[in-house]
Amino acid sequence: MAESVTAAAEDRFARYPSLQERVVLVTGGGSGIGASLVEHFAHQGAKVAFLDIAREASEALAAGLAGEVRHTPLFLPCDIREIAALQRAIGEAAERLGPVGVLVNNAARDDRHTWAEVTPEYWDEMMAVNLRHHFFAIQAVAPGMKALGGGSIINLSSISWLIPSTGLPAYVAAKAAIVGLTRTMAHELGDSNIRVNAVLPGGVLTERQQRLWxxxxxxxxxxxxxxxxxxxxxxDVARLVLFLAADDSSAITNQTHVIDAGWI
Known part of the structure; x- marks a missing residue:
């Protein structure tokens, strides 16, 4: 059972002064790892905006944090498969909170499927929900990060392509591609002091995983x-992402960070 960010947890784990007042954008922030990310960043004093397609859960998350944190997270409904909508939502977040200093590309969907049943349409859908938005979110926040003098981008991949997992080949392909995207964008943006890292979780016990798999x-x-x-x-994943977002990791970029309790 996942623990909330209670006062006791705040005393036990690290606090990052550099995250206070920093604008953080999380995709897929309404549930699972994404919700934990929103909660942890908010408790660090960051100004958090998060995107999700699930309104009810996202609104409940934001409402539950109101009064507990310095800045109530800003929920912006968005289907990240629609790139124009994604770009508008990122623009709105920057307009309301300020330039994004931290981007966490978290949104994903690990639907099971057999390789034999995959159609071109299904493949494109899996790329849209698991990969494509990573690039276009980076493209959207990079100018603001440059104006800030730097930033941190964390892309959520998975150990699924390292095991390798079976029964979801399109998802595995997308998660492997995220690592390649991370490495090239770290070089593309490094001159602007923008760091790009990937986080590869293992078998995280989320509500969705418990319900479906x-x-x-x-x-x-x-x-x-x-x-x-x-x-x-x-x-566990959220605390690693906090470190990669904070100035404590200012020399770390172009890396893949596995958090899987030693599975691989």
Whole structure:
């Protein structure tokens, strides 16, 4: 069960002064890892905007944080598959909060499928929801980051392409491509002091995973594959992302950071 960012948790884990008042944009922030990201950044004193297609869960997240944090997160409804809508939402976030200093490309959907049933239309859908928006979100925030004198971009990939996983080849292909995109954009943007890193989670126990894919047998397989035999939770990923967003990691770019309790 994922823990909330309570006062006790804040005392236990790191605080990053450089994240206070920094504008952070999270895609897919309404649930799962994304919601934990929103919560953790908000508790660091950041000005957080997050995009999601799920209105009810996203509005509840923002409302639940109101009064607990310095800046109530700004929820902007958006289907990240629609690039024009994505660009408008990023523009609105910058207009209302200021230039984006941290971008976390988190939105994804790990639908299961067999390789034999994939059609060109389904392939394009998987690329749209898992890969394409990463690039166009980077393109949209980069000018503002340059004007700020730098920034941090964190792209959420997965260990699925390293295992490699089966039963979802289009998703795995997209997650592998994110690492390539991360590396080239780190070189493209490095002269502007914009850092680009990838985070590769393992088997994170989210509500969606529990509802759709996790079974007692699959849980045992994951735990037995890991060096550390405990559930990997959304907040584990969030705390790594906080570090990569903060100035503490100002010399780290062009890297892939695996967080999987030692699965691979």
């Amino acid at each position: 996790r079974t007692p047998e699959y849980d045992r397989k994951i735990l037995n594959s890991q060096c550390i035999h405990r559930d990997l939770l959304p907040e």
